[in-house]
Amino acid sequence: MSAPHILATGRCLPERVVTNEDLSRTVDTNDEWVFSRTGIHQRHFCTSETGLDLAVSAARQAMDRAGVTAAEVGVCLVGTFTPDHASPSTACLLQRELGLEEDTVCFDLNAACAGFLYGLKTAHALLCDAPRPCALVVGAEVISRVMDHTDRNTCVLFGDGAGAAIIRRDESRSWHTVFGTRGDPDSIRVQGPGPVPSSIHMDGKAVFRFAVEVVEQSIRQLLEREGLASVNDLDLVVCHQANARIIDFVAKRLGAREGLFFKNMDRYGNTSAASIPIALDELTEAGLLRPGMRIVTVGFGGGLTWAGALLRW
Structure with missing residues (x-):
């Protein structure tokens, strides 16, 4: 048995902060x-920054904090x-910017808001036969680029950002993981390239029902596999930061005891695949994640997909 040891994390948010009151100037909201x-309350939107820019900054921060060089990333x-x-x-572009070796395994994953946990699981498996001992896992999104900024049902929800983690197989x-897929093109859909402009279509009520179901189910499954009787036997729960109502309902x-479920969507909105690593980095920086702590993290989103992990920090 082995598990990924998260050595360090990093995050990057665009400079531009957009508050709810800012949005009220273009859509009917407050x-x-x-x-x-x-x-x-607010989120960050890119102006000139690209997803690669955000990913590079978050990755370099994680590597510096871990004391890991490009020559150690496989x-x-x-x-x-x-x-x-x-x-x-x-x-692939991140490989160039960071100066990683040419035999580094590099690719993107699209599991929407569960993307970081899919990446963590995949990276851990690949390290079994990787040329070097460490893996870089990044969640990076520029959702403002694909939103309809006149749709108040979706434009208020999302933000841009990136989070990164350096891991080593230990x-x-x-650790314990759960993964799930429920093919559904209607509950959450992003219009792809083509004659129709990019936009996000979402059935809010259906997504809420799906999210509370799979988050609760995932946590219960992970607790059972770890032999724990209660969620309060955990030190911390870090869910994808989509909506405070989802997290509060599941808690x-x-x-769950007060404060067990971490929330930071008030400052960043829903940053999709970046939300979990951004949260982990905030917690680490604040000294709230310490070695030996037992945590559960759960992601869920378009696909529909979901993923959960119980691990020691």
């Missing part, structure tokens, strides 16, 4: 309306549904 329904994966190009992948550790259903 801070109270948005916050009461989502828990979001795998480079990027979770994103908003790449700068259909090809080449963001991961044979002395163990209540599980009887």
